[in-house]
Amino acid sequence: MLPLIPHQHWFFRIWEFARFQVVIIQLTVLVIGLFFFEPKTVIFWGTILISFGFIINHIVILIPYTVIYKRNTVKEVAKDSELISIISVNVYQFNNEYQRLIDLVNEVKPDILLTMESNQAWENALTKIENDYPNFKKVALENTYGIHFYTRLKVESIKVNYFIADDLPSIEASLLTDSGERFTFFGVHPPPPSPTEEETSKERDGELLSIAKEARTIKDPVIVVGDFNNVAWARASVLFRKTSELIDPRIGRGFVSTFHAKYWLLRFPIDLFFHSTDIFIEDFKTLRNIGSDHLPLYCTFFINKKVDIQEDELETLHEDDLEEVDELIEKGIEEDGNRPTVAEE
Numbered sequence: 001m002l003p004l005i006p007h008q009h010w011f012f013r014i015w016e017f018a019r020f021q022v023v024i025i026q027l028t029v030l031v032i033g034l035f036f037f038e039p040k041t042v043i044f045w046g047t048i049l050i051s052f053g054f055i056i057n058h059i060v061i062l063i064p065y066t067v068i069y070k071r072n073t074v075k076e077v078a079k080d081s082e083l084i085s086i087i088s089v090n091v092y093q094f095n096n097e098y099q100r101l102i103d104l105v106n107e108v109k110p111d112i113l114l115t116m117e118s119n120q121a122w123e124n125a126l127t128k129i130e131n132d133y134p135n136f137k138k139v140a141l142e143n144t145y146g147i148h149f150y151t152r153l154k155v156e157s158i159k160v161n162y163f164i165a166d167d168l169p170s171i172e173a174s175l176l177t178d179s180g181e182r183f184t185f186f187g188v189h190p191p192p193p194s195p196t197e198e199e200t201s202k203e204r205d206g207e208l209l210s211i212a213k214e215a216r217t218i219k220d221p222v223i224v225v226g227d228f229n230n231v232a233w234a235r236a237s238v239l240f241r242k243t244s245e246l247i248d249p250r251i252g253r254g255f256v257s258t259f260h261a262k263y264w265l266l267r268f269p270i271d272l273f274f275h276s277t278d279i280f281i282e283d284f285k286t287l288r289n290i291g292s293d294h295l296p297l298y299c300t301f302f303i304n305k306k307v308d309i310q311e312d313e314l315e316t317l318h319e320d321d322l323e324e325v326d327e328l329i330e331k332g333i334e335e336d337g338n339r340p341t342v343a344e345e
Helices: 010-016 019-036 042-065 098-108 120-129 202-216 235-244 319-334
Strands: 084-090 112-116 135-139 147-151 154-161 170-176 182-188 222-227 271-275 279-286 297-303
Touching (some): 112 120, 112 222, 202 235, 271 297
Parallel strands (some): 084 112
């Protein structure tokens, strides 16, 4: 019931993450109750009915993020650009297994690499890839919100945005494919609501929705990727999708869960990816563990501005939602985040 309460305190928002796990627990309890609980009174059957209702509610929310859900195929769509590949990974600032990521990059050879939680030590280690990735933007921070962007593509511009707070950077880059197709890339990493980090989701929601409004104004193809610290089906993520008028490639593909890398049963899709209708996803998956608590997210895509097959997948905001978006952004700007300059493990 807690995710239904529209409060930004972590106690309410954190339960949006575990819907799949909650369904498994609910089904288990339901079966045990039906077979072993006696006597089966009116209260018992009422509890069963309520539990079953919540299971259905979870399933309705989760079904679009499974392969059961029908989505448009891109197999017949012509490629106006070559395939572009991206690795996006939260490296975990205190992870010192730098070579594992470097080896993965050398093996996969993505066109774009985005790292989050990358501090000065990570920046120093990643100098090894700079011959292959001559265009970059580095923001080394020790507060777990450092962010680094590397690409082998042609760059028109790269800048760092601070939409909500001066210690929460995001990347915005205007890039060109080898065939001359221009697209805009956003790399994001807002703070999570949790008992050990931010008390509320105000900064996270404000940051994401600020980027959504910015992305909506761009006429070129757009990609937004990063550690959203939010699951794809959460209210703030849905608002992001509608505000930006971008598509979530997880819909119809599966959860593609990235965190926590070490615990399969407690793994959620919080490293998210959204794209405009003229970008077509060919491959979307996680890669092997690099020693972080997040698995790397990998995607390949191409651009086609002539085909409108994905237009019907767009969702837009209602008038009431527009007011909510502006209010959430304002709350995020006003919030005073509780982050140390140097984080400790």
